[in-house]
Each structure stands twice: as structure tokens, then as C-alpha cells.
Amino acid sequence: MKKVTAIFDIGKTNKKFFLFDADYQEVYREYTTFDTIVDEDGHPTEDLKSLQDWLKNVFDRILKSEKYNITAINFSTYGASLVHLDEQGEVVTPLYNYTKPLDKKVIDSFFEKYGPEEKIAVTTGSSNDGMLNSGMQLYWLKHTKPAVFKKIKYSLHLPQYISYIFTGIPISEYTSIGCHSSLWDFSKKDYHDWVYAEEFHKILPPIVSTETSINLNYNGKRIKIGVGIxxxxxxxxxxxxxxxxxxxxxxxxxxxxxxxxxxxxxxxxxxxxxxxxxxxxxxxxxxxxxxxxxxxxxxxxxxxxxxxxxxxxxxxxxxxxxxxxxxxxxxxxxxxxxxxxxxxxxxxxxxxxxxxxxxxxxxxxxxxxxxxxxxxxxxxxxxxxxxxxxxxxxxxxxxxxxxxxxxxxxxxxxxxxxxxxxxxxxxxxxxxxxxxxxxxxxxxxxxxxxxxxxxx
The missing domain is CATH 3.30.420.40 (ATPase, nucleotide binding domain)
Incomplete structure (x- = not known):
């Protein structure tokens, strides 16, 4: 059996699965697409349930293959997307699309509290882009849907959520936090002060290096599972x-x-x-x-x-x-x-x-x-x-x-x-x-x- 690394590469449109050999040559690939569903406001969004089912089905099928021996798996996905989990690890909200318009009142209230906008932009390396800033998604959720927000135990960026599906371990990592999220203060090398003021650090899991992997028994096989990127x-x-x-x-x-x-x-x-x-x-x-x-x-x-x-x-x-x-x-x-x-x-x-x-x-x-x-x-x-x-x-x-x-x-x-x-x-x-x-x-x-x- 050929030793391979499995990768799920999740784009907005195409969901891809690859197997690479030790020389990073592609030995297998599989693509799929899903129809979008809508959130409670009628805005199109990712069908998270279908995505999760596909991830599991593909991986379980390849694990049983007599041709490949999967030794490691990792995940690459688009950014600016958060999955919110409750105490039981259940998903609390739709995966809000970063194209969803954000009420100007919410943005204005944020900059009134923590501005000026220019200073926030310079320190976080993020322009004011509404839902394309995942930090603003959290702020919007807390201040417009407080009852829903109260249910959240952890908020995971999408690559880390997909890792969580396989490990059950909630974590954060640098590349998702640092991708125009407005969360990170590049001068302090830590979350921005506003993140602590809103107490979002309590629902953002511990940060680990992107190179971290977790060795787990998965369906009876010892596999190195990455934290996503x-x-x-x-x-x-x-x-x-x-x-x-x-x-x-x-x-x-x-x-x-x-x-x-x-x-x-x-x-x-x-x-x-x-x-x-x-x-x-x-x-x-x-x-x-x-x-x-x-x-x-x-x-x-x-x-x-x-x-x-x-x-x-x-x-x-x-x-x-x-x-x-x-x-x-x-x-x-x-x-x-x-x-x-x-x-x-x-x-x-x-x-x-x-x-x-x-x-x-x-x-x-x-x-x-x-x-x-x-x-x-x-x-x-x-x-x-x-x-x-x-x-x-x-x-x-x-x-x-x-x-x-x-x-x-x-x-x-x-x-x-x-x-x-x-x-x-x-x-x-x-x-x-x-x-x-x-x-x-x-x-x-x-x-x-x-x-x-x-x-x-």
C-alpha cells in the first residue's frame, strides 16, 4: 500500500480531496459541489451539513482502500468564515457568508467604541470590509442576536472547524486569525484590545502553530491530523x-x-x-x-x-x-x-x-x-x-x-x-x-x- 497524505481543499465553489505521495505528487483526486442554502435572512450560504457528510464519507471510504495507506490529513479552506459551537459541540448558527451585507449601524457603533477606523486598520492590517472581517461577524452576532450568541462555547474559523470534525479538539491558528479578520494586533502580536473588551477571547480556542498535528486513532488507524490552514x-x-x-x-x-x-x-x-x-x-x-x-x-x-x-x-x-x-x-x-x-x-x-x-x-x-x-x-x-x-x-x-x-x-x-x-x-x-x-x-x-x- 502506498503511503499518502490526504488533503481536503474547500473552496467556495469546488470541494476537493487529494492524496499526495511522499514526493508531493498527486496520486488521487475527487471533486464535488453543493447547492448553497440560505441563512435566516435569506442570504445564500454554505450547506455545512452536506459538507460535513461528504468529508466523512470520502475519508471513511479511502481509509478502507486497499491501495492507499493514509498517514496524515490536513485541511485548506477559504477564510473569513466562522463556525459557532455550543456546549455539546453542536453548530449554533448557519455559516454566515462573508458576502452578507452588514448593517452600517453595527459598523458605526464598533468604530464609535473602538475607533478611529484608520487606527484599527493599521494595527490589525485589515481594512473595513464588513463580514469579510471575521471579527466583525462576532461583533455583529453579539450585538444583534444576543440570545444566539449566549449559546456559543467556541467560535472556530472554517479550517479549524473541519479539523475539529475529525479530532473533536477546538483550536485556533495564526493564518486564519491573521487573514483580514480585524482580530489581531500585529504590533502586540496578540489579539487586539477590543477583542478582550468584548470578551471574545473566551470563545476563541487556544492558538497553536499551523504546523501542529494531533496523533489520533481514527477508525482503528493511527493518523496524524492537522489543524487546518x-x-x-x-x-x-x-x-x-x-x-x-x-x-x-x-x-x-x-x-x-x-x-x-x-x-x-x-x-x-x-x-x-x-x-x-x-x-x-x-x-x-x-x-x-x-x-x-x-x-x-x-x-x-x-x-x-x-x-x-x-x-x-x-x-x-x-x-x-x-x-x-x-x-x-x-x-x-x-x-x-x-x-x-x-x-x-x-x-x-x-x-x-x-x-x-x-x-x-x-x-x-x-x-x-x-x-x-x-x-x-x-x-x-x-x-x-x-x-x-x-x-x-x-x-x-x-x-x-x-x-x-x-x-x-x-x-x-x-x-x-x-x-x-x-x-x-x-x-x-x-x-x-x-x-x-x-x-x-x-x-x-x-x-x-x-x-x-x-x-x-
């Missing part, structure tokens, strides 16, 4: 463990997040104003992170461009970088796109495409978006001299994006990686004792180096 921190872990020099990792998708795990300084007011927040490494150190709603904007703009030029919605996928096209459009380039998901000072009042073909308009769009991406990377770097840049996620195989990025950041060594397993692999590494070497990314992540194009 927040998915963004998990995706960063293989890079931190295998690269010796300082780097920025840009994780691209709906959001493009530039992660700097080497920043020693607290965030400033300017950082917060530029959409910077902190994530946390598994050892409690901050990760300065600059967010850009890049993938979302890209999707909306290329859809509109496809209609404008009368081409198929997928046409943009076939466009490759063209030197001549690029040099033609940058001669007298002014912004022509009005952004839909954010605003910038330079953007026009409405989109004004003056090209007669899709390729030119696309190169113009990508140049504008990449210049915003460059700015975001520079914000994450701050005044750190960082020479290495890694791009993973959806844009890592967008030829125009990569060529332009390597052109505008010629002082950085740009490499792309290709791993749809990012957070799952990170969760496997978090509970492993093995050391990673510099060849790890090449072997497991299809690491590619990119050289800037020659300037005419």
Missing part, C-alpha cells in the same frame, strides 16, 4: 519553504494579490488607502498584501470588447503578444477604459475604443491593466529591494500579461508557476517534516523563467 497562506507556503532569496508572489484569479512575506513593518495609512492588508504566515509573521480586482475587471472588459468587435467570447484566449502592435499603441497612449470594479484617477468617464481590430484594443486593455498590476506589486514591495517575482493562477499563462509584466519590471526576475494544487500542496507541506529544496518548484510547479522583450 487558510488557503492564501497555504498557497504561499511552498514558495517560502523552497526559495532562499526575498520574493513577491502574485496570486492571480478573480482577485490578483501581491504577497510580500518579508515585510517587517506595520502597515501605514497610505498602505491601507492603496488597498493593502496583512495576511499571516504559519509562524505568525505578517504578509503584506496588495489587492487588485484584476480578474474580475478583465472578464467584464473582454466580454464587452467581444460584443463591440463582433467576435466570440473566447476570442481573447487566442491573442498572443505582438511587438509591433504594442509599440504602435504606446506611441500616444491615453487611458481609454472606464473600469467597472474599481476607480482610478486617470480613467475616462466612459470607455472609448478607437481601434478597428480586437488585437489592438486587447493590447491596450492589457497594457492599462498591467500598469495597475505593476503599481500593486510596488506597493507590496514597499522600500524592500526585492528582485524575484513569481506569478501563479489564471494569468500565469496569459502571454500578453506576462510579456508586459516582464517588460515593465525589467529589474525583477519573473517566473511563472503552474499548480492548480497550490493551497492543497501547501496544506500537505504544513504538516510534513520534510525540507524543500530549490528544485521543488521546478519539479512540482512547472516553473518557467521569462526574459523581457527587446526594446526597439
Amino acid at each position: 487558510h488557503d492564501s497562506s497555504a498557497a504561499l507556503l511552498p514558495y517560502v519553504r523552497s526559495i532562499k532569496k526575498k520574493f513577491i508572489l502574485v496570486s492571480t484569479g478573480t482577485w490578483s494579490i501581491a504577497l510580500n512575506p518579508f515585510s517587517e513593518k506595520l502597515l501605514t495609512k497610505e498602505d491601507i488607502d492603496k488597498n493593502c492588508i496583512n495576511y499571516m504566515r504559519i509562524n505568525g509573521k505578517p504578509v503584506k498584501s496588495a489587492r487588485l480586482f484584476l480578474g474580475n475587471e478583465y472578464t467584464l472588459q473582454v466580454k464587452e470588447m467581444a460584443e463591440f468587435f463582433g467576435v466570440s467570447e473566447d476570442y481573447h484566449k487566442s491573442v498572443k503578444f505582438n511587438n509591433d502592435t504594442y509599440f504602435e499603441i504606446v506611441k500616444d497612449m491615453d487611458p481609454i477604459f472606464k473600469w467597472k470594479g474599481f476607480t482610478t484617477k486617470q480613467m475616462p468617464k466612459k470607455t472609448n475604443i478607437h481601434y478597428d481590430n480586437f488585437e489592438h484594443a486587447y493590447h491596450h486593455l492589457m497594457t492599462e491593466l498591467v500598469l495597475l498590476q505593476v503599481e500593486s506589486i510596488k506597493i507590496a514591495a514597499g522600500d524592500e529591494p526585492i528582485e524575484k517575482l513569481y506569478i501563479d493562477g489564471g494569468f500565469s499563462d496569459n502571454d500578453v500579461y506576462i510579456k508586459l509584466l516582464s517588460h515593465y519590471l525589467r529589474n525583477m526576475e519573473l517566473r511563472t508557476t503552474d499548480s492548480s494544487l497550490g493551497s492543497a500542496l501547501g496544506a500537505a507541506i504544513a504538516i510534513s517534516d520534510s525540507k524543500l529544496n530549490s528544485k521543488f518548484l521546478k519539479k512540482n510547479y512547472s516553473l518557467k523563467k521569462h526574459v523581457p522583450f527587446i526594446i526597439k
Whole structure:
């Protein structure tokens, strides 16, 4: 029987289960999705019961397999989500969705008590994002549903709740606490004073290192069970463990997040104003992170461009970088796109495409978006001299994006990686004792180096 590590990687849409061998090669995978249910206010939310049943069923089935010998299991999930348990370990409330709108009165009352907002943001590394701050979820629950709140014995972040399903042991760990939760004071390296004032420390279980594992007999088998990890921190872990020099990792998708795990300084007011927040490494150190709603904007703009030029919605996928096209459009380039998901000072009042073909308009769009991406990377770097840049996620195989990025950041060594397993692999590494070497990314992540194009 092959010795394997089992990982549950729980995304908002896809729920995934993986088995990795000792060399972190995937040997088995299984996916599922669930329909959302609604909370008491009719807002869509995770079907926690279906998720729990699936976790148990999959794991019990694989344990009985004659092919694999599971020696360890860990869990990676999305953040900003809390599961509240009563004295009997029963779930007290729905898993409130971080997209649920939060009453402005609740937010205002919080900042009246503990503000000013700017100071809270700087010390906790969290902008004011309503339910996307898990600390605000607790505050909202206590002050709008006091009878429900009184029943809570423990509040667990989602990765730790999934670990709890298997161990029955309630715990907290750094990566979930430090992910824009407004709970953590990065200057004190402890919960913020407001958390103690509200007595939330009494329902937040003891904090352990993310690398902690619990050895348990599970259905007659001795298994090492991890405490779970927040998915963004998990995706960063293989890079931190295998690269010796300082780097920025840009994780691209709906959001493009530039992660700097080497920043020693607290965030400033300017950082917060530029959409910077902190994530946390598994050892409690901050990760300065600059967010850009890049993938979302890209999707909306290329859809509109496809209609404008009368081409198929997928046409943009076939466009490759063209030197001549690029040099033609940058001669007298002014912004022509009005952004839909954010605003910038330079953007026009409405989109004004003056090209007669899709390729030119696309190169113009990508140049504008990449210049915003460059700015975001520079914000994450701050005044750190960082020479290495890694791009993973959806844009890592967008030829125009990569060529332009390597052109505008010629002082950085740009490499792309290709791993749809990012957070799952990170969760496997978090509970492993093995050391990673510099060849790890090449072997497991299809690491590619990119050289800037020659300037005419």
C-alpha cells in the first residue's frame, strides 16, 4: 500500500480531496459541489451539513482502500468564515457568508467604541470590509442576536472547524486569525484590545502553530491530523519553504494579490488607502498584501470588447503578444477604459475604443491593466529591494500579461508557476517534516523563467 497524505481543499465553489505521495505528487483526486442554502435572512450560504457528510464519507471510504495507506490529513479552506459551537459541540448558527451585507449601524457603533477606523486598520492590517472581517461577524452576532450568541462555547474559523470534525479538539491558528479578520494586533502580536473588551477571547480556542498535528486513532488507524490552514497562506507556503532569496508572489484569479512575506513593518495609512492588508504566515509573521480586482475587471472588459468587435467570447484566449502592435499603441497612449470594479484617477468617464481590430484594443486593455498590476506589486514591495517575482493562477499563462509584466519590471526576475494544487500542496507541506529544496518548484510547479522583450 502506498503511503499518502490526504488533503481536503474547500473552496467556495469546488470541494476537493487529494492524496499526495511522499514526493508531493498527486496520486488521487475527487471533486464535488453543493447547492448553497440560505441563512435566516435569506442570504445564500454554505450547506455545512452536506459538507460535513461528504468529508466523512470520502475519508471513511479511502481509509478502507486497499491501495492507499493514509498517514496524515490536513485541511485548506477559504477564510473569513466562522463556525459557532455550543456546549455539546453542536453548530449554533448557519455559516454566515462573508458576502452578507452588514448593517452600517453595527459598523458605526464598533468604530464609535473602538475607533478611529484608520487606527484599527493599521494595527490589525485589515481594512473595513464588513463580514469579510471575521471579527466583525462576532461583533455583529453579539450585538444583534444576543440570545444566539449566549449559546456559543467556541467560535472556530472554517479550517479549524473541519479539523475539529475529525479530532473533536477546538483550536485556533495564526493564518486564519491573521487573514483580514480585524482580530489581531500585529504590533502586540496578540489579539487586539477590543477583542478582550468584548470578551471574545473566551470563545476563541487556544492558538497553536499551523504546523501542529494531533496523533489520533481514527477508525482503528493511527493518523496524524492537522489543524487546518487558510488557503492564501497555504498557497504561499511552498514558495517560502523552497526559495532562499526575498520574493513577491502574485496570486492571480478573480482577485490578483501581491504577497510580500518579508515585510517587517506595520502597515501605514497610505498602505491601507492603496488597498493593502496583512495576511499571516504559519509562524505568525505578517504578509503584506496588495489587492487588485484584476480578474474580475478583465472578464467584464473582454466580454464587452467581444460584443463591440463582433467576435466570440473566447476570442481573447487566442491573442498572443505582438511587438509591433504594442509599440504602435504606446506611441500616444491615453487611458481609454472606464473600469467597472474599481476607480482610478486617470480613467475616462466612459470607455472609448478607437481601434478597428480586437488585437489592438486587447493590447491596450492589457497594457492599462498591467500598469495597475505593476503599481500593486510596488506597493507590496514597499522600500524592500526585492528582485524575484513569481506569478501563479489564471494569468500565469496569459502571454500578453506576462510579456508586459516582464517588460515593465525589467529589474525583477519573473517566473511563472503552474499548480492548480497550490493551497492543497501547501496544506500537505504544513504538516510534513520534510525540507524543500530549490528544485521543488521546478519539479512540482512547472516553473518557467521569462526574459523581457527587446526594446526597439
